[in-house]
Amino acid sequence: MTTTDFRDRLYDLYRPPSDHFSFVDVPDMQFAVIDGSGNPEGASFAQAIKWLFTVIYPIKRDAKKRMGKRFAEPPLECLWWADDMNDLITGNRDKLKWRLMIVLPHWTDDALFAQGVETAVGRLGEKPATLRREIMTEGRSVQILHKGPYEDLRNISAKLYQEFLPENGLKPNGHHHEIYLDDATRTAPEKRKTIIRQPVI
Numbered sequence: 001m002t003t004t005d006f007r008d009r010l011y012d013l014y015r016p017p018s019d020h021f022s023f024v025d026v027p028d029m030q031f032a033v034i035d036g037s038g039n040p041e042g043a044s045f046a047q048a049i050k051w052l053f054t055v056i057y058p059i060k061r062d063a064k065k066r067m068g069k070r071f072a073e074p075p076l077e078c079l080w081w082a083d084d085m086n087d088l089i090t091g092n093r094d095k096l097k098w099r100l101m102i103v104l105p106h107w108t109d110d111a112l113f114a115q116g117v118e119t120a121v122g123r124l125g126e127k128p129a130t131l132r133r134e135i136m137t138e139g140r141s142v143q144i145l146h147k148g149p150y151e152d153l154r155n156i157s158a159k160l161y162q163e164f165l166p167e168n169g170l171k172p173n174g175h176h177h178e179i180y181l182d183d184a185t186r187t188a189p190e191k192r193k194t195i196i197r198q199p200v201i
Helices: 003-013 043-067 085-090 110-124 150-167
Strands: 022-026 029-037 076-081 097-104 132-136 139-147 176-180 193-199
Touching (some): 022 193, 043 076, 043 097, 139 150
Antiparallel strands (some): 029 097, 029 132, 139 193, 176 193
């Protein structure tokens, strides 16, 4: 897959409409991931984000140097779940579990990823126990683009799980998935763009 192909695939997957839920078939994709739990405003969430981007930077650099390949840096993503789904819908953040992720090009191999991790360890210290490269399968999914503050995402989630899915005879088939198209540290809340995705059966 060329750089253009990879970017075009991301564009198709990461540009849903904002005025209605739509369906998408998500192919198997590999990610750099870190697992955690608790409030995303806590230190562990911020540190996990720092680790993922620190791993990605040398992979991006070395891919160009060693393989003649390059890729635009993908957005931060997160899977969310809880023992009680209502905690997700109501925003009871202390009860949440999460998996932070950044998608990797399909040609990222063990050696390239290991080198990225080694570079990050040199900068940040001890490697997080759950940091790994993982292939994720979502398949048929429902998604929508939300424009605005993260606090409003719970309203979209409520519509998805309490209205759209039951009205269409669908059930969740995997974790709640959010994709953050903007850097939250540089984007005003009202301008942020977030994709909500849910694999379904």
